[in-house]
Amino acid sequence: MADDPYAALGVSKTASDAEIKKAYRRIAKTDHPDLTDDPKAHERFKAASAAYDLLKDPARRARFDRGEIDAQGQERPQRRYYRDFSEAPDNPYRGQADYGDFSDVFSDLFGERGFRQGGFGGGARSFDMRGQDHRYTLEVDFMTAARGGTTRITLPDGNVLDVNIPAGTRDGQTIRLRGKGGAGMGNGQPGDALLAVTVREDPDWRREGDDVTTVLPISLDEAVLGGRVQAQTIDGPVMLTIPRGASSGQKLRLRGRGLAGSGGKRGDQHVELRIVMPPQVDDELARFIETWRKDHAYNPRAAGGKGR
Amino acid sequence: MIRHSMTRDEILSLIPDLSPEALAALTEAGVIQPLLGEGEPRFREIDAARLQLAVELEEMFRLDPEALGLVLSLIDQLNGIRGEMRAVLGALAEEPPETRARLRRVIHETRLLRVRRE
Numbered sequence: 001m002a003d004d005p006y007a008a009l010g011v012s013k014t015a016s017d018a019e020i021k022k023a024y025r026r027i028a029k030t031d032h033p034d035l036t037d038d039p040k041a042h043e044r045f046k047a048a049s050a051a052y053d054l055l056k057d058p059a060r061r062a063r064f065d066r067g068e069i070d071a072q073g074q075e076r077p078q079r080r081y082y083r084d085f086s087e088a089p090d091n092p093y094r095g096q097a098d099y100g101d102f103s104d105v106f107s108d109l110f111g112e113r114g115f116r117q118g119g120f121g122g123g124a125r126s127f128d129m130r131g132q133d134h135r136y137t138l139e140v141d142f143m144t145a146a147r148g149g150t151t152r153i154t155l156p157d158g159n160v161l162d163v164n165i166p167a168g169t170r171d172g173q174t175i176r177l178r179g180k181g182g183a184g185m186g187n188g189q190p191g192d193a194l195l196a197v198t199v200r201e202d203p204d205w206r207r208e209g210d211d212v213t214t215v216l217p218i219s220l221d222e223a224v225l226g227g228r229v230q231a232q233t234i235d236g237p238v239m240l241t242i243p244r245g246a247s248s249g250q251k252l253r254l255r256g257r258g259l260a261g262s263g264g265k266r267g268d269q270h271v272e273l274r275i276v277m278p279p280q281v282d283d284e285l286a287r288f289i290e291t292w293r294k295d296h297a298y299n300p301r302a303a304g305g306k307g308r
Numbered sequence: 309m310i311r312h313s314m315t316r317d318e319i320l321s322l323i324p325d326l327s328p329e330a331l332a333a334l335t336e337a338g339v340i341q342p343l344l345g346e347g348e349p350r351f352r353e354i355d356a357a358r359l360q361l362a363v364e365l366e367e368m369f370r371l372d373p374e375a376l377g378l379v380l381s382l383i384d385q386l387n388g389i390r391g392e393m394r395a396v397l398g399a400l401a402e403e404p405p406e407t408r409a410r411l412r413r414v415i416h417e418t419r420l421l422r423v424r425r426e
Contacts (some may be wrong), residue, residue: 079360082357082358082387085357087391087394088391089392093354094385097388105351109396136341137341137352138345139345139356198313
């Protein structure tokens with residue numbers, strides 16, 4: 001920001017708190033980046049809000065006036081304005097745009113944004129009108145979305161509902177609850193509640209299309225000798241055979257253990273092996289490896305890192 | 309699945325000027341619609357940005373939640389159209405000059421001339 005916060009707000013050094021607030025408010029009204037397009041206004045607003053942050057606090061203002069602190073370092077962390085979100089095509093707060101006769105041209109170019117608001121076959125002939133559709137966003141955890149299940153939600157009107165989440169639900173999918181929207185007029189049917197689903201990120205599960213990837217830690221001895229260990233799948237734990245001489249990064253495929261795809265066919269699960277050393281390399285292990293190395297040294301980098 | 313959401317406490321500490329009462333009132337009025345789900349409501353980045361703007365609009369123009377709802381809805385519509393306009397202009401920028409000239413003529417006839425006549 002500018003070196004002089006008073007100048008940024010256009011007030012004198014003796015301005016009262018009320019005058020400072022008024023000056024900030026005046027600049028914000030005209031220059032707020034969410035209310036104007038002018039890039040110069042954005043700069044003015046940024047400088048004014050940094051200045052206001054400093055001067056509105058009497059203690060900080062006094063320290064600044066005594067020269068104990070300067071105006072630098074007062075900038076707010078990079079702020080994301082509402083504009084960044086509300087211009088995006090998936091702004092959940094925006095209803096469907098309606099361009100009348102050109103609606104088909106619009107959907108040709110932009111696709112249909114969710115469902116149309118309101119209903120069809122509406123009140124042109126009578127005063128019966130279907131109620132409005134209400135849109136919400138529903139957050140579910142990864143497992144519920146993958147396995148399917150029910151989740152209990154409370155709508156803003158106080159209605160408590162058990163929502164059925166179908167197995168293999170994806171981020172961005174919409175669940176329609178018939179008749180749970182706004183009340184209809186006359187004999188009109190109530191509208192629907194439309195729930196746009198977001199699936200919460202899960203550090204243990206990565207999704208790629210219908211496939212999922214998990215990481216399975218294995219011990220040193222399991223890696224060398226192979227063995228059977230338990231691994232988590234969407235359907236619960238299964239026993240998995242670790243091949244003798246497994247390496248970190250090696251992937252084992254569990255066919256049909258992924259997410260339910262559109263055709264009802266399930267994707268695969270890829271289990272990535274990760275060798276985990278014992279908590280402590282004791283003398284016995286170190287001695288054994290030293291002896292072993294004498295005759296068996298090998299270079300895993302011989303392939304130039306192009307191996308696994 | 310790359311969505312990050314916040315709890316009520318996280319959003320309150322992110323926006324110091326937002327009081328718990330104001331958050332409740334804005335949610336009640338439907339100005340903010342947090343994520344539904346089991347347990348506590350959760351907030352997205354867009355909710356945070358929207359709340360920040362709502363707090364500022366409230367402060368600047370002394371709006372009540374209903375008026376705020378109207379202003380934000382207009383901003384949603386305007387910015388949505390702005391985003392679409394940008395996309396159309398971006399697509400047109402890729403078109404050859406003849407296409408743009410043809411469109412210019414049509415736009416001139418349907419919009420500029422009609423506006424003048426009325």
